[in-house]
Amino acid sequence: MAFLILVCGRCGGFLLTKADLKTRICPYCGFRVAVDRAKRVASAENAFKASTILRELKKDAHSKRKTVRRP
Numbered sequence: 001m002a003f004l005i006l007v008c009g010r011c012g013g014f015l016l017t018k019a020d021l022k023t024r025i026c027p028y029c030g031f032r033v034a035v036d037r038a039k040r041v042a043s044a045e046n047a048f049k050a051s052t053i054l055r056e057l058k059k060d061a062h063s064k065r066k067t068v069r070r071p
């Protein structure tokens, strides 16, 4: 079973989903994301690898936000 990491089209949050699902509800804003049309940032062959990638992506996004806010 393949897993995908998608970007929510509304809030830009990262979503972890199975590749065979049609839609996924964003856990951050409740938006229904179409799995085959959403922006894919990564894929993984199992849930463990996918969650590891997701954690790295969130860490990156967080540090980027901090950099932007810096004067």
Ligand SMILES: [Zn+2]
Residues within 6 Å of the ligand: 008, 009, 010, 011, 012, 013, 026, 027, 028, 029, 030, 031
């Ligand atoms: Zn969202």
